[in-house]
Amino acid sequence: MxxxxxxxxxxxxxxxxxxxxxxxxxxxxxxxxxxxxxxxxxxxxxxxxxxxxNLDPWRKCLVARHPDRPHCKDYIEALFTEYTPLAGDRNFADDHAVMGGLARFNDTPVVVIGHEKGHDTKTRIEHNFGMARPEGYRKAIRLMELADRFGLPVITLIDTPGAYPGKGAEERGQSEAIARSTMKCLEIKVPLISVVIGEGGSGGAVAFATGDRVAMLEHSIYSVISPEGCASILWKDAEKMREAAESLRLTAQDLLKLGVIDRIVTEPLGGAQRDPGAAIAAVGSEIALLLDDLRGKSADLVSARRRKYLAMGAKGLAA
Missing domain, CATH: 4.10.860 (DNA Excision Repair, Uvrb; Chain A)
Structure with a gap:
């Protein structure tokens, strides 16, 4: 329904x-x-x-959070073959908000990593609504190191409101885990393709999305903070989330103009939730194009990636 x-x-x-x-x-x-x-x-x-x-930014937020949008698990099942999930951070636990493992994409061996929100009450609780704890980011680091060791491209699928802000997560080094995951994205010598499929919230998204190429679905969002959180801090009123959404420049269209992302993936009319199969196929086609673009460039990937993100910082300071 x-x-x-x-x-x-x-x-x-x-x-x-x-x-x-x-x-x-x-x-x-x-x-x-x-x-x-x-x-x-x-x-x-x-x-x-x-x-x-012409959806305004707040409506884009609503569409990006739509419960019927395809999630990471749906993309993996549809686009990847021989998927072998790998669990745990070899330190504390396995975080079900982050899923990942070895797979084949168009018969190319890859490592795929993504946030999983769940599709009903039971699975949403199991996956903590896609909000990763430190062990989730440390699992991602382990998988990126594995990919680097064996020369496998990494594909990340981002869909999170942000990292989990709970007391236990902070005690186990949430900010350090996010920083190390972001740093690992910059260090690996294999192609890293990131796709924002829903919400790209805060450092929890950046930790997976610091890639050679970053794409966003047409009605997804990517921001340093949620509109509600921004409104609470700036105006002391979460109800001003519409104004915050306008100011944050969080839509794919704004971020492409700013140079934060590289590509926009067109969604079916009415959003990915109206035709999940078509949305997943569009993302698959985009990943294939980006992989082809990066093939054979491994010698210069790390320095090019670093230049890309340093240039963003320089542009921001100049502005």
Missing amino acids: MTYLEFEKPLAEIEGKAEELRAMARKSEGMDVEKEAAALDKKAADLLRDLYK
């Missing part, structure tokens, strides 16, 4: 009426409602196009 966002309520009414008509026709033989239902379908399609033509 489709989950509608707040701004999609008019669309829900029209699509609901079309479905009601068809349900009545199924119960009553000889009842012909297809003409009326088709007219409603067209009206719904036009409204959907209008709604998604």
Whole structure:
């Protein structure tokens, strides 16, 4: 059953009426409602196009967080073969908010790492809503070191509101683990491709997304802080999240202009949640293009990667 966002309520009414008509026709033989239902379908399609033509940043946040968007597990199952999950940080525990392992992408051996949010109450709790603890970042470091040792490209899928801010996580060195994961992204001598598939929140996202090439789905977001957190700090009022979303420049379109990301992956009309298969296929095509682009450049990857991120800092200081 489709989950509608707040701004999609008019669309829900029209699509609901079309479905009601068809349900009545199924119960009553000889009842012909297809003409009326088709007219409603067209009206719904036009409204959907209008709604998604120019989404403001806050609505982009809502779409990026949509519970029906495909998650890391869905991408891995659809795009990768021979996936062998690797667990644990060899220090404290296995963090289920981060999944990763060895796999093949288009028959190329790779290491894939990503945040997993879960798809229902049970799995969301199990995966801690995609909010990694230190052991999750240390697991990612271990997998990146493995990839580097065996010359395997790394593909990361980012979808997290941010790193878990709990007391235990801070006691076990959350900030140090995030910093080391970010540093490891800069150190490995193999291609690193990052794709923001939903939320790219704070250092928890940067720790996986400091790649040679960074792509974002059209309606995903990537920011140093959530709009609600930003509003709470700047205005002492979380309800000002719309103003914060505007100011943070967190959309894929803004970040491409700023040079923070390299590519935008087009989503199906109405967002990835309306056609997960098409969204996953689009991401797969983008990863294939980026892998081809980086193939044969391993000799200069580390220095080029460092120059890329140092240039961003220099541009920010100049501004």
